[in-house]
Amino acid sequence: MSTSVFSQVQHPELFEPTRVGSIEVKNHYAMGPMGPLGFSTAEGGWNQRAIEFYATRARGGIGLIITGVCQVTNPADGVPPGLIPNPTLSPGLFLTTSRDLTERVHAYDAKIVLQVGAGFGRVIIPGVLGGRRPVAPSEIPYRWDPSITCREMTVEEIQGIVAQFRIAGMVAREAGFDGIQVHAVHEGYLLDQFAISYFNHRTDAYGGSLGNRLRFAREVVEAIHESAGADFPVQLRFSPKSMIKDFGVGAMPGETFDEMGRDMDEGIEAARLLVSYGYEALDVDVGSYDSWYWSHPPMYQAKGLYVPYARQLHEACPEIPLIVAGRMDDPELAAAATADGTATLVSLARPTLADPEIVNKLQRGRRDLVRPCISCQEGCIGRIEKYSSLRCAVNPLAARELERPLPQATDRTRMRVLIVGGGVAGMEAARVLAERGHLPVLHEASERLGGVVIAGGQPSFKEDDLALIAWYERQLAELGVEVHLGSRVDAELIRRSGADHVLIATGSTPRLLDLGEGVPVVEATDALLDQDSLGERVVIVGGGTSGCELAISLRERGIEVTIVEALADVLKKNAPTCMANHAMLHDLVAYRGVEVLAGVRAEHVTDAGLLVSVDGEERLVPAQTVVTAIGYKPRHELEAEVKAAGIPYHVIGDARRCANIMYAIWDGFEVASQLAK
Incomplete structure (x- = not known):
C-alpha cells in the first residue's frame, strides 16, 4: 500500500462507541436519510436493490443507518403504491423484507433506524399529485404552483395518519429496526407545515399556540409508543430554522432577513416540547422547500453549514442528543462538532453515495482514498426529481450494488484499450478497465489529467471537483494504469498502438464568438x-x-x-x-x-x-x-482515424455529448464495465 500524508488516523475519537438516546452506536457516524426512490416493491416492501444498498453502507463502517423516508398510507396525499416503501400498505410483506434488511445490516455491528413520514402536504410534486388538489394544514399556496390553493385537512384525516403510525411502530419493532425516526418537523413537510404558523392558520386543537401546532407530531410519537412500547426509540428529523423570506423564496447565507417560518427562538422552544413528548433524539438541519438549497445544500453552501444552528440548539438544550448533517465529510469538522457536544452523531448522506467505504477509509487513515462527493446533486436529488430513482454522479454503482462484482477479464478475453483523453470520462474508463483486469493505456494531450474539470474547479466553492481529479490520479497510480501526459494522439500512434479497442474521450471545445478588435x-x-x-x-x-x-x-x-x-x-x-x-x-x-x-x-x-x-x-x-x-461542442475528430485503422471503438463523455461531470463518468463506467471481445 502506498504511503500518504493521511496515513495516520485523524481524530480516532470519532470511531469510539457512543450513544444517541437509548441506541448504542459503534462510532460517531450516521448515514443520513435519502429518498428511497427505486427501492420499493409494488406492494411497498423493500426490494433486493434496497437491501444491498444499505448492507453495502453498513459494511463500509457506518455506525447508524437512517433509511430513506418510508411513507405511511395517507389518502389525502395519495402517493401511488410502489413509489417508496410503506410499512402500512402490506405490513406482512414490509416486515418480511425488512427482516432481510435489518439482519444484513446488524451483521456488521451497525444499527438501523426506520424513517417514516406523515406526508408531503403542500410540497407534494405535481407528478405524484395526479391532478388532485393538494392538502395542507390550512388554505395556503401550493409550493409548485402558487395559483393553486391547498385544501385544509380534516381532523379525521389527521387522526387517520396517526393511526397509521401506530401500525408502523409495531411493524418496525417486529422487523428488527433499532428505532423509528419520524419524518418530519423539518423541510416544510406535512408535520412541519402544521408546526409553523406561516402555514398553519387553523383555529381548532391543531392550530394557534406552538403546543397546538405540534399536537400532530405529539400524537404520532404517542401512537408509536402505544404499539411498539415506551422503550422503543423514536427520533425526529427537525429543522430549528426555516430560512423562509416568503412563499417560495429562501434566504442567502449571511443575509439579514425577516424569518417567515420558524426562527431559532421558536426552534429551541419546539425542541424542548418535542423531547418532552417522547422523541429521544433530533436529527438536525435547517431549511424548507421554500429555501430548498438549505435542506439540500449545493457546493455553493459552506461545509458544515448546519453546525452553527445545531450549536445554538445544543447550548440551549444540552440534554438533547443531536444528529447533525450538512456537508460534514471533513473529519476536522466532524471532530469539532462532536468535541464540544454539538453533535452526538455526524450524519453523512451524499458522501456515502459517492463512497460507501468512507468511514472504513477514514478509520484506516486513508482519507486520500475517499471518492469525494462534489455536491452537484445530479445523481441524487436530480435523478429523484426527474426519474424517481436514487443514484450518484461520481459513483455509477450507487444503488446498483447488485451489479458487483464487475465481470473480470481472462487470459483469453483480456484487451489492450487505447483511451484518448484524460478527462473524467477517460479516467473513469481507465479505472474500471484496470479493475476488470484489462490493459488500459491513457494518452492526454496536456500535461495534466482532469480536462475541463480543472478550470471548472477553480472557484473556491468547487474544491471537491479538484479533489475528484486527485482521487482519480491516485486510483490510476495504484492500479498501475499506463498514463502518457503531453501525448497528442494521431493516426500513426493509433496504428502502432496494438490496441484491441479505442475509447475516444477527447472532450469538448469551447464555442467561440468573434467580437472584433478592442479589449481582450x-x-x-x-x-x-x-x-x-x-x-x-x-x-x-x-x-x-x-x-x-x-x-x-x-x-x-x-x-x-x-x-x-x-x-x-x-x-x-x-x-x-x-x-x-x-x-x-x-x-x-x-x-x-x-x-x-x-x-x-x-x-x-x-x-x-x-x-x-x-x-x-x-x-x-x-x-x-x-x-x-x-457553451461547448463535442470534439471527436479522431473518429475518422480510428475507423480507418479498423479498430473497434466507442466515443464517450463530452466527445459524444456535452453535458456534465455525471454523464461523462457514467459514459466511461458503462462502456468500460461491459467492454468485451
Missing part, C-alpha cells in the same frame, strides 16, 4: 484558470452555469462583473442542473452584486468595453476584459 476577449475556461489577470471590470457573455460561477468567483475577488445574456434570464439554457443548485446559483448572482443584462445581444468590443444591442439600440458596457461563456 478570453474564453471562460482560460478566464477561470487566470482570474486575477482579467482586470477590475469584466463582462461575461453567456449566463449559463460556467458564466454564472465565474461571475461569483470574480465577485469574491472584488471584481465588478456584468453578465450579458441573450435569453430572458440567466441559466435558461443549460446543462442538467438539480433544482436546488439551479435556484441557489440563480439567487447568488443577484445577491453577490453581479449586474445582469438579459435579452441583450453582444455586438463587438471596443477599447473601452463591449457594445451590446438593447431593443435595437447600442450601449457600451465598460470592461477591461470580455469573457465568452457560450
